[in-house]
Amino acid sequence: MSGVAAFLTRRRGGRSWHWTDTVTWLWLVGGLVIMFGPAVWLVGSSFKTPAQLAEFPPTILPYVGQQMSVEGYDKPLTLYTVKLPDGSSKVMAEVRRIGIVAQMIDPKAPKDIIKVNIADRQPVREIGFATENYTEPFVHFDFLRYLRNSVFVTAMATLITLLTNSMAAFALSKYKFRGRDFTMLLIVGTLMVPLSVILVPLYSVVSAFGLLDSLWGVILPTVATPTGVFLLRQYMLTIPDEMLDAARMDNASEWQIYWRIVLPLAAPALAVLAIFSVVWRWNDFLWPLVVLSRKELYTLQVGLNTYAGELNVQWHYILAMTVVTMIPVVLVFVFLQRYITSGIAGTGLK
């Protein structure tokens, strides 16, 4: 035992355990619980039935009540463990319930109905997943449509962002022309213009273009990201100009130089921007909320907010839809997180 303790508390350089190490590990493990706990709780809750969601205190794991088909009854009956007056307990099925009295039968002897106070019984439950929370929103709500809209917005916006930002970054890094520094300054300067400052006039501009209530009205204002231009330009500056000159010697057009040489070489930076863009556009909320007023055009984020704002919130569906909304971002986190963290640490941009 002391050997295990010594192994766990050993530190580099042979120094002994210090109270600050305890603080460190408490902080880290506490952080693990606080950062992931809520999301795990969400996923767990999303598999619970509405009846279970209304329970207090809530259970950690999702359970479903066990049912059994009994001779003489069309529908399967819910099973309960009943405490009988003689002190023994027995598994019985509920036929119907009137107030606090339930009419129960023994599945083995379905003829005799016994009246039981509901305080004297416990539902027989096993761990089970209410997967209908996931399947039903696709049928009963416009959830599939929201999902499609979100995917469309995210994919289109990311593609356009990559194309236009890389073209601008190419011009700003590989050509010398008058006003280049001014253009760069203008782009970087507007990093500081948040959406909430230009919300009202942007709405009128978008409506002047007839883009209100269209997904393109959501996509276009977001694609000319200053962050993207900045990130790609910094990367393209490291591509040697001699390479471009050699291609020009071989009679390559400027477009070919951009498309065949610079873009492939800038692939790592493009990948980082693509990841950022997917997360940004998938998560966008305020702008789609303002532009889209027709329900069938809602993105997931707006749709979720609308359902969650209803008077009678159907939490079992909301939770499942929230989990689905979270999935792409979790995938990015699991597989691509290091690109993002290195991108932020390198440029200080988000």
Next chain:
Amino acid sequence: MSAVATLKSWTGAVLAAPVFWLALIVNVPLKAWQRATGTGGMAAFFLAPNMAIFGIFVLVPLVINFFYSATSGTAYFLQDRSYVGLEQYQRLLDCSNYLDTATCREDLFWKAVHNTGLFVIVQVALLTVVSMATALILNREIIGRSFWRAVFFFPVLLSPVVTGLIWRWILQRQGLLNMIVHDFGGEPHNWLTDRFWAFTAAVSVSVWAHMGFYTLILLAGLQAIPRDLYEAAEMDGTRPARVFWRITLPLLMPNLLVVIVLALIRAVQIFDEVYVLTGGGPGTSTLYLTQYIYEIGFASLLRNPGLASAASILMGLVLVVLTLVQLQVGRRGERKGARQ
């Protein structure tokens, strides 16, 4: 299995083919354009799409916002609105006592200003302290640092709507927090319908959602501090607290200031996650400036886009000041770096 792989590569090729054909076709007119205008024309061509979108959707709104704030009416098109000069600003700033929202003509605006002010102070202070502590801990010699760094970064990626809903679910009457309170023998509570707790929740949730980002910046700063300084301090037998105040903090100062200013700029604009979490309630106790702009500009029945636009310009002025501070701070940090 190989058939599937072949199919996959074929589908990939078929899907990608149009893009490459397009690039090839585009090359023909572009070559002509290049011959006619030289490389200068090509630079214009490459810049055009981005700058057009940028100009239309960022610069134009930025400029017309000023005109907008000088008009009144409920129409969104500028030509349908009537010019009123500075009336919207007068209306916003009409207050006999700025500390008492009840004496203001636009009491909701001032409510939002006060709320945002309090939120910014508390949230930025908490965010800075928590991020700093986490960065210091991650900078220690711990096993699996990149894993732990990722742990604290996870909520940064979540959408504000998801963040808001997750916490609304935890803080609701039959939620996880009440279960924990119940287990410790406490009285369950309606957290989001109590003014104090709703504010605390708004602050905590936004710290939870954003601390990973600032931790990352601070950690990068900590790792840039030369190791030999610490070794020298250790050799001199300097106490850890003194090492922190005399070495770590002064050398981290540029990063710390950037973090504080960045956090201030973001906190002033707080909207999404709090809006989903509390909807600005109970009453108006978590109504912040961006939500005010959104509601007055679009959502409210008595909408007044001119007023919203004037409010957004006032908010923009605060952000400009903060940005100038940030640039100043950044420049000083750079000079400091150059001197080392």
